[in-house]
Amino acid sequence: MRKLLITASAICLFVTAKAQFTYDYLKAADNYYRKADYYSAAQYYEKYLSTNGVIKNGEFDPYVVKSTSGKQSKQLSSKEQAIYNLAESYRHLNYYVKAEPFYQQAAAFDETRFPLADYHYATTLRALGKFEEAEKAFRLFLDSYKVADQFSEAANREIMNLQFIQEQMKKKDLGQYTINPSDGFNAEGASYAPVFVTGDKVYFTTTRPDGSAKKEYVNKIYEATYSNGSYANAAKVAISQPNEMHQGGVSVSADGGTMYFTRWTIGDGKKTASIFMSRKAGDNWGEPIALNAIVNAAGANNKQPHVMPDGKLLFASDREGGLGGFDLYLADMNAAGEATTVTNLGPLNTKFDEEAPSFHAASNTLVFATDGRVGMGGFDLFFSQMKNGAWSQPENFGYPVNSIKNDMYFASKGGAKNILQDVLISSDRAAECCLQMFALSKVRKPKMIAGSVVDCKTNSPLAGVRVQVKDASNNTVFNGTTTTSGSFNFSMEEFAALDIKGSLQGYTDNSTLSAAPADDNAEGTTLTVLCLNKIPEVGTVEVLDNVYFAFNKAIVLEESFEALNKLAQMLKDNPTVSVEISGHTDSKGDDKYNQKLSQARAKSVVDYLISQGIEKARLVAVGYGEAKPVAPNTNSDGTDNPEGREKNRRTEFKVIKN
DSSP states (O other), X not given: OHHHHHHHHHHHXXXXXXXXXXXXXXXXXXXXXXXXXXXXXXXXXHHHHOTTOOOOOOXXXXXXXXXXXXXXXSSOOOHHHHHHHHHHHHXXXXXXXXXXXXXXXXXXXXXXXXXXXXXXXXXXXXXXXXXXXXHHHHXXXXXXXXXXXXHHHHXXXXXXXXXXXXXXXXXXXGGGEEEEEOTTTOOSSOEEEEEXXXXXXXXXXXXXXXXXXXXOOOOEEEEEEEETTEEEEEEEOSSOOOTTSEEEEEEEOTTSOEEEEEEEEEETTEEEEEEEEEEEETTEEXXXXXXXXXXXXXXXXXXXXXXXXXXXXXXXXOOTTSSSSSEEEEEEEOTTSOEEEEEEOGGGOOSSOEEEEEEEGGXXXXXXXXXXXXXXXXSEEEEEEEETTEEOOOEXXXXXXXXSSOEEEEEEOOBTTBTTSSEEEEEOTTSSSSOEEEEEEEOOOOEEEEEEEEETTXXXXXXXXXXXXXXXXXXEEEEEEOOXXXXXXXXXXXXXXXXXXXXXXXXXXXXXXXXXXXXXXXXXXXXXXXXXXXXXXTTOEEEOTXXXXXXXXXXXXXXXXXXXXXXXXXXXXXXXXXXXXXXXXXXXXXXXXXXXXXXXXHHHHHHHHHHTTOOGGGEEEEEOTTSSOSSOSBOTTSOBOHHHHHHHSEEEEEEEEO
């Protein structure tokens, strides 16, 4: 009996102890969750929900820390809330493979308590490449979520994203890309936000342990060397980097003397970020100084600076007055490094987040990340160029620059014609969590250009035509002759609008313009067909179509100018040709009147040609009146034949010398 009592007491103590441990795990998890320490929160929620819970080391993306909707209660979570919070923690860590099973459970909970469970479950499925399941989950979310807000808008956009993804996977130029994790950068924790500095140096941000006994995943600024595609010798940048705060997202001025970067802290679930500046002091950087309130707006997060070639400062901020979330801004800076004015970049921004701006000077291109436009999913990299004083409509770089996860931060050593020639980007595409660095290159294959020349009247191909093609800068891109099939072809690095000129003995020289194709990723294009008019032989007579005169007068009407200009151009191109311009009437009216009117009209045409630069000696005006009909003026029964008379009222030219 005594033994049974002891055993019962032991069991009671064990159960009580286990309950205490479970309580402590949940209390700790909720505490870390409120502070947005999702890494620690996930570990303790795992312990609370299962003694066999396992989590891998990882670190959250410091620029994607978002609070959950509603105020956090200090009361301990229920089991359902713990499951949802665990899923949320893994999502904030970009650890989608761990988030999926917990969101799957949460999607079955009471939707009034967890209205966004289906939405986040769908985004997690999309990030894991489960496109059909993701689309189904988004549609289920929209069926039950009747609020018109950013989440319903985003869900509809995500469905379009899934369609965009499938289109991108079929792109014809995918073989031109190479993309690989960048060795030398990626280590334990996150590595992101690369920026090319001087020579072979690259600055970047990382949460890798710094060698101290205690691992603290604090963001620090590091540098590395770059040579022939390899990055090595990663080490902390020589600048003050206190352990009690995060720092990163560097940009360095064109002269290498000024550094801008972000410092931020996270406490009680709230992030506070500001932009700092440091001046070069020998081999080290001077003590960082926070920029003034024009950039570091009070009560807002101001981050991710990028200094433009002209010294202006791009950055992201969630200050009041924006379109929503983080917007992109441009600050004018004076010689002392102080901001004087700040401008919202307007149409580039959306209701969601625009972040990580950078500028590629060689191609005059602004690159930024956003989760507010149709794309591959998560954050995608977009680009825009300044044209006629305004930023062009942002374009998605597409796959494989972007992935179905988060793609942010862009640094390019490419030239003006190929911004993707040599690029570093940050992405979590190959990681269970955390942003990593990737080296990307696109070798643009030459564009294949095909053209042809035909006879304007017969549309038959012309062989042996001398063809010259020039671009808008008057550079000759092709000079050759057509084949027996009337074709010619060549290659170019990039598509462009082209001017095509052709010449062939016995034909009038001609030219035409061909616009660049809309699809810049196409492998080739076919130019506008060029046609040449055959020069008539001596004695050949041709009607000048579409030549009109005022009623019963010899005044040439304006609608005739196009046809007469073509004749004038033929005569300019063939200076040895002389022509007779003849006027003809129908049989209506007096013979003498008709002859006089036709002579006057022929002379009016000759006068117009002279006004266009044709020598008078090469032109002869003759009026034939009604003497040379080409069709009956009356029918066989004596009735009027309007169609025949119309054909007889004509202007002709005849080659009399060549």
